[in-house]
Amino acid sequence: MAETIYDVAVIGAGPAGTQAAVSASHQMRHVLVLHSGKVSFSRGRAYWSKSVEIEDAPVFPGIIGPHFAKELMKWMESRPVVDFMLGSEKRKTGIEICDGLVQKLTRNGDLFELQASTKTLKQNTPLEVTCFKSRTVVVAAGFDDKWPDIEFEAGEERLYKQYATVFRYAGNKKGWHVCIRCDGHLHVNEHLALLGVGDYIYEAAIGAQDFTDKITILTNGRPHGMSPSVLEQVKARKINIIETEIKRHIGEKTDLLGFEMVDGTELFFHGFLVDEGLIPNTKFLEGWDYQKDEEGLIVANEDMQMLDSNGEPIPGLFAAGDIISGERNLIATAFALGQEAGLSASDSLRRWHFPH
Numbered sequence: 497m498a499e500t501i502y503d504v505a506v507i508g509a510g511p512a513g514t515q516a517a518v519s520a521s522h523q524m525r526h527v528l529v530l531h532s533g534k535v536s537f538s539r540g541r542a543y544w545s546k547s548v549e550i551e552d553a554p555v556f557p558g559i560i561g562p563h564f565a566k567e568l569m570k571w572m573e574s575r576p577v578v579d580f581m582l583g584s585e586k587r588k589t590g591i592e593i594c595d596g597l598v599q600k601l602t603r604n605g606d607l608f609e610l611q612a613s614t615k616t617l618k619q620n621t622p623l624e625v626t627c628f629k630s631r632t633v634v635v636a637a638g639f640d641d642k643w644p645d646i647e648f649e650a651g652e653e654r655l656y657k658q659y660a661t662v663f664r665y666a667g668n669k670k671g672w673h674v675c676i677r678c679d680g681h682l683h684v685n686e687h688l689a690l691l692g693v694g695d696y697i698y699e700a701a702i703g704a705q706d707f708t709d710k711i712t713i714l715t716n717g718r719p720h721g722m723s724p725s726v727l728e729q730v731k732a733r734k735i736n737i738i739e740t741e742i743k744r745h746i747g748e749k750t751d752l753l754g755f756e757m758v759d760g761t762e763l764f765f766h767g768f769l770v771d772e773g774l775i776p777n778t779k780f781l782e783g784w785d786y787q788k789d790e791e792g793l794i795v796a797n798e799d800m801q802m803l804d805s806n807g808e809p810i811p812g813l814f815a816a817g818d819i820i821s822g823e824r825n826l827i828a829t830a831f832a833l834g835q836e837a838g839l840s841a842s843d844s845l846r847r848w849h850f851p852h
């Protein structure tokens with residue numbers, strides 16, 4: 497059987513990757529979507545809205561994260577791969593969805609090679625890696641939020657076990673939030689705890705002011721690290737800063753109520769927001785010369801094409817969604833950027849182009 501060479505390979509099946517895949521297949525391309533969902537614990541950021549309904553995403557009113565992920569999957573499944581003739585040429589169009597955590601992306605001549613582990617990782621067994629080939633690639637792998645080191649099990653190997661207690665409360669109405677714009681409306685006039693340090697955490701406080709002015713900043717044992725001008729504003733707005741280390745969560749089932757601090761005091765809040773930064777899901781790009789910002793997010797041009805360090809577009813390599821630098825980390829933005837990337841990847845495969 498002839499080896500499959502896809503027109504577009506999309507890495508990630510969040511809103512950005514799903515939209516990129518649908519848009520490219522709508523232009524009659526043969527699309528592969530590799531998503532880590534079943535192979536690893538990484539499910540995409542939207543998945544984390546476990547009991548909080550997503551209210552501002554197009555077409556899906558009041559949907560929770562796991563249902564949203566299923567709907568995205570159904571949307572892609574509605575475009576199965578079929579053969580068609582373009583003139584006298586036999587082609588394929590549609591979306592093939594494959595469980596696979598992309599480990600490495602390389603270029604071999606005109607083609608990209610994507611090495612992905614396609615079976616769930618098990619202890620003491622080697623990775624099962626499959627190689628896929630494609631003419632273009634859309635990177636839509638997003639990022640993971642950094643979680644707070646409270647009741648953190650450093651000895652555990654897997655992230656989800658290290659942060660098991662934090663994850664119990666994450667994405668619940670009464671639990672850890674990571675996006676004030678997304679979840680601030682749940683806490684109008686309520687007392688919010690913001691966890692983080694530096695001027696960065698004041699940005700979260702600036703966002704929180706649309707919902708409440710009862711704000712406490714918790715640094716979890718670190719110096720607050722704010723610059724004098726920011727500190728002055730924090731004081732003027734009567735935002736309390738508590739630098740004591742947090743010992744443990746105080747919760748009821750999956751509801752987070754507050755914290756026991758190392759000095760024995762107990763603090764209670766209505767809402768909890770962590771803003772400790774992010775980890776970009778771009779390990780598979782190691783070895784590529786591409787532009788990224790100080791957080792590791794990808795810099796792309798207006799066609800969502802990735803750029804090399806000279807600012808030149810990297811042929812065939814596109815990116816979309818939360819992984820893009822300087823864009824809002826929201827679902828509607830991810831859809832829009834995904835559409836641009838999917839269409840640009842598709843356009844780059846056209847046989848004729850306008851003369852330069």
Ligand SMILES: Cc1cc2nc3c(=O)[nH]c(=O)nc-3n(C[C@H](O)[C@H](O)[C@H](O)COP(=O)(O)OP(=O)(O)OC[C@H]3O[C@@H](n4cnc5c(N)ncnc54)[C@H](O)[C@@H]3O)c2cc1C
Nearest residue numbers: 508510511512532540541542598638678817818825826827
């Ligand atoms: C708790 C929470 C609540 C939120 N609420 C809202 C809200 O109410 N409204 C809103 O607009 N936004 C909300 N957001 C933000 C929104 O979820 C993100 O902006 C959006 O999901 C970004 O889409 P994306 O496709 O770029 O990335 P993601 O949705 O993060 O998807 C990335 C995909 O890539 C996959 N992946 C990662 N690495 C690999 C790899 N190596 N190989 C293969 N696949 C890989 C992941 O499994 C995932 O499927 C929320 C985020 C969180 C965390």
